[in-house]
Amino acid sequence: MARASRRFVCQSCGSVSPRWLGQCPDCGAWNSFVPEAPAGIPRRRPAPGGQPAAFVPLAVPVALPERLATGIAEFDRALGGGLVPGSATLIGGDPGIGKSTLLLQAAGRMARAGRAVAYVSGEEAADQVRLRARRLGLGDVSLALAAATSVSDILAALGSRPRPDLLVIDSIQTMASDLVEGAPGTVGQVRAAAHELITYAKAAGAALLLVGHVTKDGQIAGPRVLEHMVDAVLYFEGDRALSYRVLRAVKNRFGGTDEIGVFTMATDGLVEVPNPSSLFLTARDRPVPGAIVFPALEGTRPLLVEIQALTVRLASGATPRRAVVGWDPGRLAMVLAVLEARAGLALGAHEVYLNVAGGLRIAEPAADLAVAAAIVSALADAPVEPGTVAFGEIALSGEIRPAPQPELRLKEAAKLGFAHALAPPGTKGALEIRPCAGVATLVDRLGARRALSRRGPEG
Structure with missing residues (x-):
């Protein structure tokens, strides 16, 4: 009986190769191929006629599965x-x-x-x-x-x-x-x-x-x-x-x-x-520039987190740095580009640092408006009014698009004592809505243009 030859299997994706490879051609992992002997399980010879599969109608009442509570x-x-x-x-x-x-x-x-x-x-x-x-x-x-x-x-x-x-x-x-x-x-x-x-x-x-x-x-x-x-x-x-x-x-x-x-x-x-929101909100005696609260939605659970931003003006010719913790760096680059192109903010000469307080990671596009508000507040050195939350998706045109389930987000914010919300037009909920049709409206609502004009071009 001929000896079964070895095969090499990638431990990252399961790709099989007859010889060892330094890099997996399917997933790109390096040094992931490990020799394995073939399973050697004999295949059953197919019968002349297969056993007919049982088809059942779809419209049949089905009881919900029983649940076992874990106690947690x-x-x-x-x-x-x-x-x-x-x-x-x-x-x-x-x-x-x-x-x-x-x-x-x-x-x-x-x-x-x-x-x-x-x-x-x-x-x-x-x-x-x-x-x-x-x-x-x-x-x-x-x-x-x-x-x-x-x-x-x-x-x-x-x-x-x-x-x-x-x-x-x-x-x-x-x-x-x-x-x-x-x-x-x-x-x-x-x-x-x-x-x-x-x-x-x-x-x-x-x-x-x-x-x-x-x-x-x-x-x-x-x-x-x-x-x-x-x-x-x-x-x-x-x-x-x-x-x-x-x-x-x-x-x-x-x-x-x-x-x-x-x-x-x-x-x-x-x-x-x-109440997870208590973990991710920072208690302060007075408002500070570059901080705003975003009512995130994780599944069906609303979660209030603080978005923090810092801008630093660089000397002429220096390459600005963008650092992000807890959010998508590519999305930050898009928001900065929209603020510069559609709102006229000179962000190209500033380093921008963004942080989601508490170490939480946020993936939903509804955080765009909160991120933009934190950056504008930091750039103008003008704190956002206390008791304000912000949510909404920013399009490349500069307009603010609606976020899913706004009522749930606003209800959670109202429960924790917030009074105002920067949100897309047409949003309704438990807070006073201050509609922002676009990023230019956001800049005006935060009073950033007046603050920047007082500081002059060196700001």
Whole structure:
């Protein structure tokens, strides 16, 4: 029998090559090809006639899936209301961000509520997990704990026990399947191990939570097909220098995407933040130039954050710098170009620094107007009137376009004591609306032209 030849598989995207390559031609990753033996599973010879597929009508009443509450309201919010039996959820995040802590807290609270829970750790010994559970105040819960990496051993142990309501695997990159050759963490192993565990979860009706490692780019490591196999994908985000953490849903077959749950890291674990706006707003005795509040929308949750800007005039001939933290640098360049072309502001000779307070990242275009207002305020050294929020998308023509769900944004701002809103014309809500049809109107409303004329050309 001829010996099966080796193949090389890219660990970033799963591309296969008969020989080693320094750079993957599909995803561009360097030094990502690892040798793997072919699976060697014989293909079944097709039968003369296939089994007819069963087609069913679409217009049939379907009950909403049952939800299992985790006991952590912010976690349930990101999941769309809780875990669905038989579903598979993948949670990724940077090392040390709190993934294992969050899942152990959820598993412990579900076990304390009377649910059958199995927790399998492939990275830590059982005693390490026990010590963490004791620190989290969960040392007395009835939870089935195992430290194992063999999928066949895990499934054999689960088959000899009552079906769990929740199965936690920490992490999928440490699991090894007997169906394929290769070290744990390789593309073939991750795919095969995940397939076996998901198949078990769907057959047993158990909710499966998988922890996934991430690459230096912040993407979940391993084959991209892993994210297609699961029902929901959550990312646990945050700066370890800050106390807050954001759990963000990017895929959910049983609920909406872009929902977030907000936590703070304390000595006894993760603590829920029911009012996240309190984390990202700065308390000041007096207004300062270059700061304005933007009512962001994360999924269905309004979130008030402060946009901060600083402009510094440079000597003639120097190249101005643009630095951004928490927003898209390309979008900042567009806003600056529109302010210069449509509002007549001389920003080409100024360095511009933009920051979203608290370390939160904002992606929605509705922040354009708030960013422009902060820059204009900083340039004119004129503070925005206290109690003002701003939102709206800026077009290349300079006009301000409407943002989605303005009523929800304004209701949250009114609840926190804000009184005015710079918004596109036609916006209605709980605050006094000061319409801005274009960026020129915004500059006039902030009184920037008068302030700049008083300062003279050197300002």
